[in-house]
Amino acid sequence: MILVVGGYSQGKLDFVKEQFHVSDECVFDSALPDKEEREKLISEKKKPVIHNLHKWIRKRSKEGGRVEEELASFIKNCPDSVIICDEIGNGIVPMDPFERVYRERTGRILIDAAKEAEEVWRVICAIGQRIK
Helix, strand or coil: CEEEEECCCCCHHHHHHHHHCCCHHHEEECCCCCHHHHHHHHHCCCCCEEECHHHHHHHHHHCCCCHHHHHHHHHHHCCCCEEEEECCCCCCCCCCHHHHHHHHHHHHHHHHHHHHCCEEEEEECCEEEECC
16 A cells, blocks of 8 residues: 655645556545445556545544544555545644544544555655655
């Protein structure tokens, strides 16, 4: 698995498409592909790309989903995937309790994902720097 992080609107998706040769059909925005979609991509030797992981985490958290378990299962079943996530832990700490928990949870999920990742990239101004 490859993890790509960076700030909002820094060109992460364009970087991933160019660097890892993926097409739009491989990109899942704020969602994990279901089993059928995963198997189709894997059979075609294409990398599934999860774009805006942070938005998926927010949505599943509000729905009461088991975010960490769902993501770990996805990574186990799609080890050739690319995961893209905004860095949301910088700046002012939100006053809203949900926002604080969501921000903390996302950071911890990214720490675990980075440990599992074969490569970790940080993208700034559409320029990627490999940090692992």
